[in-house]
Amino acid sequence: MKYKVQLGLIILLAISILSLLLSMGASPDMPPFFALKRVQENIFLQLKSNPTEKLDYMSSLLNSRLEELQNVVKNKNYDYVLKASLRYSTLAGRITEAVTENNLTDKVEAIKNQFLEHQKILDKLYVAYPKNIPDNVEWKYIQDDFNYLKLYLDKLEKVK
Numbered sequence: 254m255k256y257k258v259q260l261g262l263i264i265l266l267a268i269s270i271l272s273l274l275l276s277m278g279a280s281p282d283m284p285p286f287f288a289l290k291r292v293q294e295n296i297f298l299q300l301k302s303n304p305t306e307k308l309d310y311m312s313s314l315l316n317s318r319l320e321e322l323q324n325v326v327k328n329k330n331y332d333y334v335l336k337a338s339l340r341y342s343t344l345a346g347r348i349t350e351a352v353t354e355n356n357l358t359d360k361v362e363a364i365k366n367q368f369l370e371h372q373k374i375l376d377k378l379y380v381a382y383p384k385n386i387p388d389n390v391e392w393k394y395i396q397d398d399f400n401y402l403k404l405y406l407d408k409l410e411k412v413k
Contacts, residue, residue: 280321280324280325280328280333280337281321281325281330281333281336281337281340282325282328282330282332282333294314297310298310298311298314304351304355304357305355305357305360307351308348308351308352308355308357308360308364311344311347311348311351312348312363312364312367314344315341315344315345315348315367315371316367318337318340318341318344319341319371319374319375321337321340321341322334322337322338322341322375322378322395322398323374323378325337326378326381326382326395331386331389331391334391334392334394334395335391335394338391338394338395338397338398339394341398342397342398342401342402345368345371345398345401345402345405346401346405348364348405349364349405349408349409352364352409352412353408353409353411353412356412357412358412361409361412364409365406365409368402368405368406368409369406371402372399372402372403375395375398375399375402376399378395379392379395379396379399382395
């Protein structure tokens, strides 16, 4: 009996580790792994002890959000564009809030540069998005992300 319990625990641990590893590269079109990825990210964010560390982590997550959006479009999983787009713009807004609320003036330029670079990528993604598919208007959400970044850049201009 003891052997079966140990074997069961080892199998459970192996499945957990494998799931965590697979979830790291998950995108919105992989619901079970994506949910696990979101939990991981939230836990890691809570473990950050100061606003600067949190901001740096959120900034790296924003790059991941952009990749998720690009992958959804590249893989033609248009049903997930809204979800990926909302996650992206929400995180960009949280980053802006973190900078302004904590007066992280030393991070303003880096975040502005990141937003500007992301706008270039979002613009290319918007241009490349097929707009001739009936009932597929998700390209508007990519434009929304671009516009949100413009608003956030304006807010960052006021921090100093």
